[in-house]
Amino acid sequence: MIATELSSYGTMARFCSRKLGGEESKDYWVHAAALEAACYQDSATRAELFYLCDTLLGSITPTMFNPSRLLETARRLESIERWLLGVADASRNSELGTRAKSLHSVIERIHHAYEQLQSGTSRGTAAAAAAFSRPYAKRVLYSAAGEEFLKHTFNMRGLIASNRPHFIPGGMSVVGSRVPDMIFSNADKPIFMRLLREWGLLELEDAREFVRRLVGKVRQCFGTKRLQDLHSELHEAFDLASEGATELVGITPEMRRGMDCSTNCATALMLLGDCREHTIEMLAFYDFWQSELLNRSLRPSLRGSGDTDLTSTRASIGDFSEEHFDTVLRKQLRGAHVGVLAPVRMDSKYNPTGYKREGFVPYVRHYSLEAWRAGERLSLYELQNSLLLARYNDGSTRAIEPYWNATTSYWGMDNTDGVPVVPDAERCVELELWNTIEEHTMTFFVEEDASCADESFLTMTSLDSGALEQLHTLELKVERADAFYNELHDRDTFPSPYAFGSGRVDLNELLTLGTLDGGSMKAAEVDDIPARLDEQTGVELEPARVVVKRIVDVPVRLKLLAFSQRSDAPALGDDDSSLRLIGMNLTNVDVAAELVRESMQESRSLPTRREHLLKNLEQLALYCREERKQQEEEKKRQQAAPSS
């Protein structure tokens, strides 16, 4: 009887660890908990225990890991093993005895890994430590395309439910750019709860509908419609205000790298944010909502009344629905850092060549197989940032991309005097040039599809007996669900340049084309009229110009960037009870009330307090720039003085 009750607790603990990121978690203890909890489960197979063990060992980063954690896990498993053997003996339950034997093999595996790791780290060489992870590489549960997609996208599970604050490193502390480290702590939780309730989203149960409505709310908070055009004055004002906020907390541009610049998710909503903040807010809200949805269903099962009243405890555990948990957790919102690619002309990253109409319209860039054969060159930007897709006569494709050539110390595609090198050129039937317009951070709605589980089963091999066991793979259904470039919102007043708000993507294209479908965008077909020169003197009589022929739709592709992956880490900040803005605690602040007030003011077309604050921050940024300029001039004068 007690084993059955413990099995239910084990199942709950496993779901909780899945809620906290499961196999994708960067936290060792989440993996350890999943393995430990599985040992109590009646349904856990030998293959599953080995799978969880390998996931645990595969999650270890040898150079940063304290091997004694493995001993702690092994010791806890040993205790469970002894208990299993004890119960198996007493009740003559052979199933429990078999599970104990499997567990014994798992423990041996962990001890083996510990010894390897210990010898690797004590020798102190990175190579010795790295060798450790090879036999325990994470096993694949998804199709190859699905695995590739998951590897380069991230959710915020675990980060939301953790009792310790977690943060996602931003560009400010890493490279000195604009985005601060985003943090989610206990101070955010009540605000998120209140906002979701205020917006009528808390009680929703349909994930897709939740995302659809959340996009609208997040866009409203950030005033996104004014930011979509990166070349507009409104976006420039945004950049200035952001700079002003960083200056206000005492961080100058030179001090940014390595500085504590954590900003709570809730605080960002109240101030400003571009695509990066949009994604983080979307993920934070989604995972917070999902966590609340699950907690609501789990809480009654955990309200036992102690050892004395086992009947009521068992009854409440009986209410726990594995199916509900599984259904909810199969749907996720995932973020990704992507390169936005399209056949348009580029000056430099973020700066396409084009003209202003109602919005900015870039010119189409044609580069075909014929142009390549005629020896047409690519620009330096294109050689270093673009993707050239070659299609062959057997139906296969090959992506030609820039890479780092260590011998020539050159980053770019292989080329001969600007003309790219196309492998197997004689078999090539088509060439497509995809220029990188910008790097963007966006969200995808992902659903695990159990119904179309692949026929190809994953084979698990246990080390000791060579026995084969199987686990099935899962398919992923993926849709674009970006909040920043969303074509479904403000389409008449501030249309989005890209259609990243909707549309299904075919993950297999990640393997065949190296990119994902990103919908389409408007671009202008143009004729290039060369400059007219005086035949005798060579003097330019009329400059070169372009003539716009028509506006067309060109396809857009999304490339998952190499650095796009889960990057959250525990924030060892001192006190997580107050909200922070770029490393500074805030007082006298009520984010939820402020946002509600703001939406009321906007609905009556009244100026908001945020607008006033952002204006002031812009002014501060300008003041600081001026001050710095004067200081530099003063320094130059002083340096020049002694020599004169």
Next chain:
Amino acid sequence: MYTLALDSAHGSLEETLLQEHSVTPEEAEGLDVEWLYHVASVDELVQVRARNQERIRAFNEFKRATEAAMQLTPEQTESLVQQQQQQQRERDDAGSNHEARSALTRAQLQAEQLNAFVVREDGCNTWPTWKLLRVLSTFESLGADQYLVDLYHTSYNTNFRSIPRARESYASALTRLGRVADAIHELTEMRLELPKEAHRMTSLLLGDCYRKQAAVADEAVHFLEAVEAGDLTNMADGAAILQRYRTHFQSRSQLLLPLSLSAVRANAINARRLARTEYLRQSALECHFEPILRILDVKVCGSLPLSLSGPLTQRAWPCSAPKWRAYLNRSASSSSSCESYNCIAR
């Protein structure tokens, strides 16, 4: 600034000290957002910026000072290396324990030096909250429980002493030091004083305390049963067992603690029930795997160590001393008592 209740009945030295300790602007700690919304000119923002630059400078300076204080002298480092080499030569039965010992010694030395720095600077009387919190965190990561408790006890900064994070760390350190009754007292007070949202780990820590009590009471029950059966061979250990039982159960207000077998047995059962209730409470609060696993521990592996690592309680740096210490303690008593939880299971 602190607002002191000028109650003459409590007009003590403590208040005088608090009044003398005027709080610096950085301790007002934070950017007043409501004020920000009403700023009329950029000049005001420029002043705030200058103050914040000062704050960052002060923080960096303090960070440098504490790091310098914890720096081991060349002699200390040399002695550590020698110690490690000696242990490596001996290759004691616990395999590579020498590394753990060395890390522990290093951490102890660093904690000692940091504590000396706090005393030298009169930190407990003069430092603002953020400095004290930083030192507290460092003590925590170094596993210096006694220094942590002393810092909390002797600090006059009421702001610091009222921060839930500091109080939880204090209670947790008390538990590790074996002052379980005091820890329960502190945590129960916290539960009464603070709003619900602030009880993030209170139930988990209380659960740990009760579990520790249960383990000690079990030990006492075994001893008293043996005595009752006429087995007096273990009397020397018995005194220590009963003393441990007393420190775990005797609260400040309690003068006498009954030591009859029935009372001790009742306490053991009660403590186990309370532990489970607290873990259930924590589970229902946040639906985290860790309290659930601890419920399983209570039911199955009652004798597992209390210094469980994990996301909820593991606040220290990844290679912190408490883990090494736990590891050493475990290898010292390598034969764990599986009998007790086998009994429970049956």
